Amino acid sequence: MKSIMEAYDVRYSYPGTQAEALQGLTMSLPEGKKTAICGHNGSGKSTLFLHAVGIHRPASGRMHWKGAPMSYRADDLKKLRQQVGLVFQDPEQQLILSTPYEDISYGLRNAGVPEHEMIRRIQHILGTMGLEHLANTPIHHLSLGQKKRVALAGVMVLEPELLLLDEPTAYLDRSSEQRLVEELDRIHAQGTTVVMATHDMNLAYAWADWVLVMDKGKCLLEGTPFEVFEQEDLILSLGLEPPLLLQVWSSLPEHVRAESFPPRSMAELKELMKQL
Numbered sequence: 599m600k601s602i603m604e605a606y607d608v609r610y611s612y613p614g615t616q617a618e619a620l621q622g623l624t625m626s627l628p629e630g631k632k633t634a635i636c637g638h639n640g641s642g643k644s645t646l647f648l649h650a651v652g653i654h655r656p657a658s659g660r661m662h663w664k665g666a667p668m669s670y671r672a673d674d675l676k677k678l679r680q681q682v683g684l685v686f687q688d689p690e691q692q693l694i695l696s697t698p699y700e701d702i703s704y705g706l707r708n709a710g711v712p713e714h715e716m717i718r719r720i721q722h723i724l725g726t727m728g729l730e731h732l733a734n735t736p737i738h739h740l741s742l743g744q745k746k747r748v749a750l751a752g753v754m755v756l757e758p759e760l761l762l763l764d765e766p767t768a769y770l771d772r773s774s775e776q777r778l779v780e781e782l783d784r785i786h787a788q789g790t791t792v793v794m795a796t797h798d799m800n801l802a803y804a805w806a807d808w809v810l811v812m813d814k815g816k817c818l819l820e821g822t823p824f825e826v827f828e829q830e831d832l833i834l835s836l837g838l839e840p841p842l843l844l845q846v847w848s849s850l851p852e853h854v855r856a857e858s859f860p861p862r863s864m865a866e867l868k869e870l871m872k873q874l
């Protein structure tokens with residue numbers, strides 16, 4: 599599997615702290631896939647993302663982008679941040695201007711995109727993300743789900759090759775979550791590598807092609823969702839909840855499991871249940 603970004607033995611401590619947030623992190627993100635990075639609070643997921651866009655720099659070890667060591671020169675970082683988009687967990691940290699239209703145009707303006715091209719790209723992203731009617735609404739009037747979509751639009755308008763999302767579904771209701779996941783699938787289908795950090799094992803299992811599990815600033819496990827989550831004892835020992843679909847699957851009779859694949863959705867589980 600070709601990787602788009604790698605970390606090699608990366609160590610990092612926040613200024614003024616003793617403890618290391620990344621403690622020799624080695625991992626790779628597969629190109630063209632949907633990857634979920636799981637881990638409990640403080641395992642280092644956000645710190646990894648901040649390294650991925652060059653906001654933080656390893657104290658030791660290396661980050662690689664597309665097979666080459668990352669360069670921290672200002673112009674290279676500017677280029678990197680157009681190719682690697684990061685959506686923060688809290689949209690308030692990301693949305694700085696007063697309306698979605700202005701906010702989405704900010705990155706394009708910074709990137710020096712000509713005015714006519716800027717207008718075309720903003721109209722396109724507002725349309726594809728169903729945000730046209732909110733374009734000139736004050737951001738503080740938007741719901742959390744709407745703010746998260748605007749923050750995503752502001753990153754996607756730069757057409758990154760790698761999209762990183764930190765807890766994109768946190769605090770969203772079921773329908774807003776569904777809508778966001780559909781949006782991510784659409785973005786992925788158009789060729790973007792998509793990576794989300796999440797606490798939601800059910801979502802990671804159902805959505806991802808590839809899963810990384812982090813603990814104490816290291817990557818402990820990686821593989822397909824089934825390969826990772828079938829290691830139930832390890833998942834539990836890391837304080838994570840095994841996905842519900844797999845818990846139900848493992849309680850099905852041996853003969854049903856022997857003749858089928860583990861379900862990735864409720865619909866697939868219901869089909870299996872008919873065999874009982």
Ligand SMILES: Nc1ncnc2c1ncn2[C@@H]1O[C@H](COP(=O)(O)OP(=O)(O)OP(=O)(O)O)[C@@H](O)[C@H]1O
Pocket residue numbers: 612613615617618619637638639640641642643644645646
């Ligand atoms: N700005 C900061 N200053 C000091 N320490 C920090 C800072 N941000 C994170 N840390 C510490 O670094 C470690 C890794 O935190 P990080 O936010 O990367 O984890 P995370 O897996 O993203 O957690 P969460 O799921 O809660 O977002 C934690 O011990 C955390 O307390």
